[in-house]
Amino acid sequence: MAQKDIMQGIVQLIRKAETELPKDVIVALKHAHELEKGIAKIQLEVMLKNIDVARKTGRPICQDTGVQTFFVKVGLDFPHINTLKDLITDGVKKATVVVPLRPNNVDPFTGINHEKNDSWDDVLSITWDFVEGSDALITAFPKGGGSENMSKLKMFEPSDGIEGVKDFVVSEMIKAGGNPCPPTVVGVGIGGGADLAMKLGKIALLRPVGVRHKDKTIAKMEEELIRRINKSGIGPMGLGGKTTVLDVHIEKAHRHPASLPVGLVVQCWAARKADMIIHADGTFEVK
Amino acid sequence: MEYRFDIPVSSDKIKKLRVGDIVYISGKIFTARDEAHAKMFKAGKLPFNPSEMALYHCGPLMEKKGKSWKVVSAGPTTSGRMEIFEDKFIKKYGINIIIGKGGMGKKTKKALQKNIGVYTSYTGGAGALAAYHIEDVPAVYWLDELGMPEAIWIFEVKEFGPLVVAMDSHGGSIYREQSQ
Numbered sequence: 224m225a226q227k228d229i230m231q232g233i234v235q236l237i238r239k240a241e242t243e244l245p246k247d248v249i250v251a252l253k254h255a256h257e258l259e260k261g262i263a264k265i266q267l268e269v270m271l272k273n274i275d276v277a278r279k280t281g282r283p284i285c286q287d288t289g290v291q292t293f294f295v296k297v298g299l300d301f302p303h304i305n306t307l308k309d310l311i312t313d314g315v316k317k318a319t320v321v322v323p324l325r326p327n328n329v330d331p332f333t334g335i336n337h338e339k340n341d342s343w344d345d346v347l348s349i350t351w352d353f354v355e356g357s358d359a360l361i362t363a364f365p366k367g368g369g370s371e372n373m374s375k376l377k378m379f380e381p382s383d384g385i386e387g388v389k390d391f392v393v394s395e396m397i398k399a400g401g402n403p404c405p406p407t408v409v410g411v412g413i414g415g416g417a418d419l420a421m422k423l424g425k426i427a428l429l430r431p432v433g434v435r436h437k438d439k440t441i442a443k444m445e446e447e448l449i450r451r452i453n454k455s456g457i458g459p460m461g462l463g464g465k466t467t468v469l470d471v472h473i474e475k476a477h478r479h480p481a482s483l484p485v486g487l488v489v490q491c492w493a494a495r496k497a498d499m500i501i502h503a504d505g506t507f508e509v510k
Numbered sequence: 511m512e513y514r515f516d517i518p519v520s521s522d523k524i525k526k527l528r529v530g531d532i533v534y535i536s537g538k539i540f541t542a543r544d545e546a547h548a549k550m551f552k553a554g555k556l557p558f559n560p561s562e563m564a565l566y567h568c569g570p571l572m573e574k575k576g577k578s579w580k581v582v583s584a585g586p587t588t589s590g591r592m593e594i595f596e597d598k599f600i601k602k603y604g605i606n607i608i609i610g611k612g613g614m615g616k617k618t619k620k621a622l623q624k625n626i627g628v629y630t631s632y633t634g635g636a637g638a639l640a641a642y643h644i645e646d647v648p649a650v651y652w653l654d655e656l657g658m659p660e661a662i663w664i665f666e667v668k669e670f671g672p673l674v675v676a677m678d679s680h681g682g683s684i685y686r687e688q689s690q
Contacts, residue, residue, distance in 0.1 A: 262530060262674055262684075269633040269672065277583075277638035286571040286583040286637035323582060325571040326658055334545075336657030369588045369612070369634065400685060402588050402612040404634035455686075460631055461613055462674055462684055493635040 225505025226306060232499060232507040233314025233361070237291070238322050239509055240363040240497035241283040244274050247431040248408075248469070248494045255406055255459070255466040263464025270459075270492055284493050288324040289365030291315045291340055292348040294429065298356035302503050307359060311349060316341040327368070350422070357503040362429060362496060370403035370491040376421055379483035388413060388485050389444065393451045395487055396468065401461015404491035406469045408432060409448070412486035415476035420486035427472035428490045436473055445471045459492075469494075514669070517607070518562050521626045524606050527675045529682040533630060534671035535607065538648075538664060539564040543587055545660040547595040549652060550603075557651055558664060560603040567592060567610035569659030571637065572647070579647045581665070583637030586611040589629070597621035609673060613685040623681045630673035631684075643670045 252274075256267035277284040293311060297304055318324055319340045328337040341347070348366075375395050379387055392411055399405075412423025435442035448471040458464025469492065478484065501507040515523060517537030527533065540563045542550065550556060570584035589610030592599075597617040599605060606627035608614075611634040622629060632640065646666035653661040676684045 265532070265672055265674070266633050269636050269639065273585075273633070273636035273639040276642060280638065282638040282641060283571060283583045284638055285635040286569065286585050286640075287587070288571060288583075323571065323573055325569070325583075329657075336659070338657075367635075372588070397686075400613060401631070401634075402590055404611065457686065460611060460634055460674075461686075462631060462676065491635055 226303065226310065228505055229303060229501055229507065230310045230313050230317065232501065232509060233311055234318045234321060235509050236361060236363045236497050236499040237314065237318040237324070237365070238281070240365055240495045241288055241322055241324065242277050242281055243497070244284065244493065245431065245496050247433055249274060251432045251469040252492065255469065259459065259464050259466060262462045263458045263466065266459035266462060283322065283324070284495065285367060286325060287367040287369065288322070288327065289367045289495070290327060290348055290371070292364045292366050294350045294362040294364060294426070296352045296354050296360040298354055298358050300357040300503070301359045301501070302357070303359070303501070303505070308349065311361070312341050312347060315347060359501045361499045361501070363499070364429065365495050367491050367493070370407060370489045373399040373403040373489040374421070374424070375487040376417055377485045378417065379485060381481070381483045383483065385444070388483070389448060391485060392448055392471070392487060396452045397455045397457065399489065400457055403489045404493070405457060405461060406459055406466040406492050408469050408490040408494050409452070409471045410488040410490065411471065411473045412488070413473060413475045414478040415484060416479070416482070417484050419476055420484035421488065422486070423474040423476060424486035424488035427474040428488060428494070429496065430472045432470045432494065441473050441475065445473055517564050519607060521606070524626050524628055524679055527628050527678055528680070529675055529678050529684050531675040532671065533673045533675060534669045535564060535673065536668050536670065537666070538562065539566045539609065539667055539670070541566045541568040541570060541663045541665070543567065543569050543660050544591045544595070545656050546652070546662050547592055547599055549656065551595070558649065560605060563664070564607035564609060565605045566665070567608070570663055572658055572663070579650060581641040581644045581647060584640045584644060585635055585637035586632045588612045589614050593618060600625050600627055613676060613683070619677055619681065619683055622677055622679055626679045628675050628679060629677035631676040632671070632673050640670070643667050
């Protein structure tokens with residue numbers, strides 16, 4: 224019985240992520256709305272109205288319900304550890320029908336869009352982390368295609384330094400223009416190898432908007448990047464204005480002496496996310 | 511300036527529109543993303559008349575209720591993907607209103623000027639709100655072959671907007687050169 228309840232809980236988690244934006248994102252959009260005027264203000268007005276309609280009517284905020292992406296921290300003593308992957312997959316399958324979700328599941332060779340969103344030919348995008356304890360924490364992070372298309376990886380020469388990294392982030396966001404649905408949240412992963420830099424860029428997006436990195440040097444760099452990108456004037460939807468990014472989040476890992484990888488991952492203003500805690504007895508909370 | 515138009519819209523009215531104007535439209539629009547553009551070029555005779563409608567860059571989220579389709583969420587998709595088709599598309603099908611997001615390139619800008627059309631921007635991500643202004647779904651084409659997001663959906667819309675005129679028929683564009 225607990226298994227079926229957990230699966231239903233995962234459907235609830237996906238529904239929440241698709242239809243209600245986190246408070247921190249709404250606060251940032253409201254702040255931008257106060258700051259802007261003219262066409263930029265109209266864009267933010269429409270965004271805020273849309274958030275309201277989606278929440279009240281239970282419709283997905285955006286028709287692009289994204290790639291179903293999950294970050295899971297599972298306790299080593301969590302009793303459903305063996306079945307959790309299947310439960311998430313079944314939850315996605317069910318959510319596709321009942322929320323509903325748009326099929327975003329195209330075979331790159333045949334071009335066929337498979338309707339259930341339940342597999343990427345076997346594996347959903349789930350990032351696993353194993354921790355002490357008997358609970359499981361799942362973060363649902365549906366990721367839209369328009370913003371994901373602006374992702375970049377650059378393998379810098381270490382001598383390009385952090386200044387080179389900053390210029391790269393600013394120029395890429397200016398190049399992206401209105402395409403990723405600004406005002407965006409930008410995730411920057413610095414260090415590691417190529418794969419880790421990209422993963423850190425995405426993990427950076429999980430941090431709430433408005434929260435600075437705990438390392439003061441990194442926090443300062445985040446503030447500088449926000450200032451420089453917003454100075455570009457690209458504005459909401461690229462139609463001009465003061466707010467091109469709601470936030471920039473950086474995460475770092477140590478690098479190989481010969482490399483300085485940077486992963487840039489962009490999230491649209493509809494920065495969707497929801498969390499679920501499942502306890503050992505199968506009870507859960509979605510928030 | 512703010513305008514309210516019924517589709518199809520005459521060239522005289524399109525000419526009045528300038529970058530930064532706001533438009534609300536009522537009437538028939540059809541969705542087409544990159545695959546639908548390619549398919550239309552190949553298809554020869556079409557089962558609908560695109561020149562009587564506005565073109566919407568959109569891959570909607572739809573739900574079948576009984577026999578009819580309902581729109582769940584239907585905001586715009588990134589228009590840049592259609593840049594490689596759009597100048598020929600505008601010319602061939604006489605499209606004079608495009609709705610999308612993110613802007614388009616130089617070839618489209620030229621074609622809009624030559625054929626008297628506008629590219630308008632609807633707020634990306636505002637899918638739930640957009641669905642509110644779509645009153646009916648009279649037809650869908652190539653659904654089995656292309657799938658839900660890429661199929662051509664015909665929508666009957668009412669007061670659909672606010673659409674911001676982002677590229678006008680006089681060669682004006684709201685976008686910075688870098689983003690093109």
